[in-house]
Amino acid sequence: MSYLSLSFTLLFVVVSLVLSIWLRLGVERDIVIAAVRAGIQLLVVGYILKFVFASQQTIFILLMVALIIAVAAWNARGRAKAIPGAIWAILAGLVVTEIVTQGLLLGIGVVPFQARYIITITGMIIGNSMVAAGLLLNRLQREIENGRAEITAVLALGGSPKQAVYPRLKQAIRAGMIPTIDSTKTTGLVQLPGMMTGQIIAGADPVQAVRYQLMILFCILAGSAITSIVIGFLTYPKLFTPHQQLREG
């Protein structure tokens, strides 16, 4: 696709702008910012990927993976500003997810250790895990606030922080995982996933594209579970003081 053809697709942005102005939705500024940001970010990433793919240097692959994880962790942290040190739990969750999923894919030889596989698959897995982390942390904070009396009652009976918070933690972990499970259930019926669509448009055999897509879906499923569980179990102790008191919200 040439840049000229791409520029014609800006008409879609114009359509959104016209609709927003016509219906006085007040989101014109956000639409423009979103379009400009997406354009700049993707173009920059495109050139960086081109360089990394061409160089095939392990260090660049690892740097890209580290950058993806760092940006995702920083983004998810925005959902957990009230939890001290949450960024470290999020980073740990995402790193474990990356190691387990990519390790398995590489270990069983499904994908080779090449930039075009590692970086793109990492982007998809970590992107979804970031959403799961955000949902988990959001829900966990709400559960703690709503369950403060119940948690305090367990602590007052001599229960440990884990015993006090576990029913709430389970709900939060479920909240982190459920959107991924639901979208996996309806994949292909409601929407054709982006990776598969891209491959088909680029001329790949649809059945081959489906195989890759399934691989990614399973990785994303595992990723959201690992991320939610690791972050959940690393985060809840931060909600308590050394004397096993629930911190003020």
Added chain:
Amino acid sequence: MSEAAIQMMDVGYQSDGDTWLLQGVSATLERGRTAAVIGPSGAGKSTLLSLCNLLRTPSTGRIEVAGKEIRDWPVQLLRQKVGMVFQAATMFPGTVEDNVLFGLRLHNRPLTDAGRLLELVDLPRGLLTKPATDLSGGQQQRVALARTLAMEPDVLLLDEVTSALDVHAKREVEETLLEIRSRLNTTMLWVTHDLRQARRVADDIWFLVAGRLVEDGPAERLLVEPATSELRSFLAQAKEGEA
């Protein structure tokens, strides 16, 4: 000489917002006695209570439970020894029996007869299989009390346990507590807004104003011959309210 169940020495508590909610509190509660903690709203009564089982940590001073500083106790053991019942009874999901045995199950302790505990708080055994949330406010408060008593605490911290109840339920829960005290010789630190209740239940009075323990001593003396103008004026206001 009686042994101190709780001894406070120059205790202060500063909230996160740097406000001193308690300052310089020193008092002793002897084993088997009941002290009513009274004072105007915002005096720090509930805060004082929550320091005794380390649900809050004193910012200054020391609190000893059975002769040992609270921070030297294993936290979970301290909270089993010093039980607490709150103003609003929290019911956990499940039946009344699940709720009564909740603490014992937390600690994998042998399960006692939940029916006997219910009878101890004047509730019929027949309630055991009912969902706990179906009970009335007064019944829930007594289930919360039974749940705490199941842990066999040496000290009971009672944080306005009857203030959310109607007059009838209030008297019932109060009588239950007095009966438990006479049967088990439990030490009680009882926060109450109700001066008449304090007269009925207390051996000792701790009178707090703005985070300071203004006066403490035997109830029969303090409530009849208060030594400070603050307590005199508090009692006079309470009398007007009762009239």
